[in-house]
Amino acid sequence: DSGVTQTPKHLITATGQRVTLRCSPRSGDLSVYWYQQSLDQGLQFLIQYYNGEERAKGNILERFSAQQFPDLHSELNLSSLELGDSALYFCASSVATGRLPYEQYFGPGTRLTVT
Amino acid sequence: AQSVTQPDIHITVSEGASLELRCNYSYGATPYLFWYVQSPGQGLQLLLKYFSGDTLVQGIKGFEAEFKRSQSSFNLRKPSVHWSDAAEYFCAVGESNSGYALNFGKGTSLLVTP
Numbered sequence: 001d002s003g004v005t006q007t008p009k010h011l012i013t014a015t016g017q018r019v020t021l022r023c024s025p026r027s028g029d030l031s032v033y034w035y036q037q038s039l040d041q042g043l044q045f046l047i048q049y050y051n052g053e054e055r056a057k058g059n060i061l062e063r064f065s066a067q068q069f070p071d072l073h074s075e076l077n078l079s080s081l082e083l084g085d086s087a088l089y090f091c092a093s094s095v096a097t098g099r100l101p102y103e104q105y106f107g108p109g110t111r112l113t114v115t
Numbered sequence: 116a117q118s119v120t121q122p123d124i125h126i127t128v129s130e131g132a133s134l135e136l137r138c139n140y141s142y143g144a145t146p147y148l149f150w151y152v153q154s155p156g157q158g159l160q161l162l163l164k165y166f167s168g169d170t171l172v173q174g175i176k177g178f179e180a181e182f183k184r185s186q187s188s189f190n191l192r193k194p195s196v197h198w199s200d201a202a203e204y205f206c207a208v209g210e211s212n213s214g215y216a217l218n219f220g221k222g223t224s225l226l227v228t229p
Contacts, residue, residue, distance in 0.1 A: 043205065102215070
């Protein structure tokens with residue numbers, strides 16, 4: 001158990017809908033990273049938050065957004081969903097500020113299926 | 116941008132045999148390298164990391180990896196594989212220009228036969 005929690009574990013929704021994925025980092029970690037894992041694209045970095053502020057952006061679509069709240073949990077919002085958004089979404093937490101490398105600890109993931 | 120290549124998509128080894136999973140990186144300066152393992156239906160677990168110093172790093176579950184700058188490689192090894200090691204293995208590099216987010220290779224799927 002990494003100490004990172006993600007809810008829900010599974011999510012099935014229809015095209016065009018909007019969903020919110022939730023992540024709670026390990027106690028003491030201020031950074032949250034979001035990743036998408038799909039069969040064709042592999043594991044891709046989406047976005048990083050550090051202590052409530054966006055710190056880095058990866059291959060995140062404009063239809064996707066995230067935020068980190070004062071209690072440090074983070075939410076990833078996916079809107080206007082398409083079939084191709086079906087994937088496993090991971091959150092990882094770290095003590096990293098983004099200016100030095102540190103290990104990241106991954107949650108169990110949320111499997112999103114868009115029908 | 117930094118990149119990571121895992122040349123082997125699938126590897127099959129017999130239980131008790133030794134294992135080496137290959138990872139090559141592309142980066143000008145010292146890379147920050149990681150190996151993660153993903154069991155079916157699970158999240159990713161960190162096996163080991165290399166930031167600097169001793170080029171042979173020890174990890175959990177009996178794994179080790181060696182950083183070789185001359186070969187741009189960070190191969191993962193285990194002297195004797197157990198059936199429980201069957202999983203997907205990912206090599207990753209921390210991207211300095213994106214908050215040290217991880218740039219992952221495509222992964223190597225390990226099958227262990229009796």
